[in-house]
Amino acid sequence: MTLINSIFTWIMKKRMHQIELFLKYPLEVQDELFKRLIERGATTEFGKKHNFKAIQNYEQYKQAVPISTYEDIYPYIQRLLKGEQNLLWPTEVKWFAKSSGTTNARSKFIPVSKEALEDCHFKGGKDLISIYVNNYPNTKLFNGKNLAIGGSHQPNEFNPKHSHYGDVSAVLMKNLPLWAQFIRTPKLETALLEDWEVKLDRMAKETVDENVTNIAGVPTWTIVLIQRILELKGKAQIKEIWPNLELFVHGAVAFGPYRPLFNSLGPPSDMRYLETYNASEGFFGIQDQKDSEELLLMLDYGIYYEFIPAEYYGQDDPPIYNLSEVEVGKNYAMIITTNAGLWRYSIGDTIKFTSTFPFRIKISGRTKHFINAFGEEVIVENAEQAITAACEATGAVITNFTAAPRYIQKGQKGGHEWILEFTKPPQDTDQFVQILDDTLRKINSDYDAKRQKDIALEAPKVHIVEPGTFYAWMKQRGKLGGQNKVPRLANNRDYLDSILKMLSEASS
8 A cells, every 4th residue: 555655646746736837827727718618618508598609708708698596597407407418518417416505496406517527526636635745745645545425316307317416425426436436435335325324324334444544524424423433443532443544624514613523533633634615516625735724716627717796796787806806805706607517607605815826715604694514504595484384383473583503512413503582482382393493304405414313413402582682682782773684594603692691691
């Protein structure tokens, strides 16, 4: 394995020269990429509709193609799922990345072209290793195996013989080249199981005696797996089982709340953490510096970037900028044009630039209030629909509510915590909570997956407060009247803990 480690390390270092090219010439790289995308898309139905052949520059592109959301391109997606081709992208689309977050459907299906797989997602995976090897040249990463925690996939029911869909992690695992399959664990069929409880148990048993040197996954599921393995072996720290473990690659949810828990499972000085920004729509960023959590925006992955200042997002005719016009410190909604046929597509994320030479970013949130502490992507529309259903079933009348995550701690699973204020409380509080939870599971597939058998998310915890509580809290914050609103959802506990603290002080 030492020879293999040396070979892989040498290969990965070579890629750094290409990365240095877009670091030095970012705008030129993006401009050349833009021209190639327009040329490739000109023969598609979308390209013909918007007259791509007449587009010579970015300004003409802005005039010809409107900003789109998933709802806007859904008619194309429907037809792609049924087997039509050359609608958004010229090459055949056989895979779709399934995720939640849309307001008009339980799940959304993002097309994943061959180019998106090879030149974006897989390239991002190789680059994160290249960057890691460059930062830590003495790594022994390839002396052992990568443990990847993925989702599941299934045939597309509209076209089962020719296309599939699944979590983006499952799409990638299913299409990995042979050399990558050789250095990963567990067995592919285990990694892609749909039943999470069965999957985690099998993963623990299959990997516990492997020489795992690196892990990639969402912190939520990774911590559950590690805890299962520790129970299996009767150990307190994961380094007692995998002494050569050196790297955890994470993404999808904020890592900050999980760091203390991960540190408790092994000597912090022996572990390195590397964040990536990899979504269903594309691979966007990699943490490239040892001493900073900023993400390097990857500019040669077949993705052309635009940005709307967050304060203008959702307005008619907002200002829209490409990379040449952005500023450090400002909050932007990110718009992408990709080699899978997403043309000026709003992914719903907001970012801030920490530098512009090179272009580094931090993910600042979503374009809407949300909870995504465990990968569940619960949005305000989900919450309001669930609250309405629970009120109707129990005869309750609600005035205000807010919700936040309750983070996983040692010996305690995660969940959501709600503060509810009623003018007419529910006749049966337990029934209210049950319907709230059940409705969220029905309308949000990611929440449902995390709630399966309480593996990662427990049932919601609810506080019912006296009428006037939210008014008093808003007054305390100087937020009465005008356009001020009670934040329905937050991906941290700032609002919720503030209300609970106010109530505690009032009762003492």
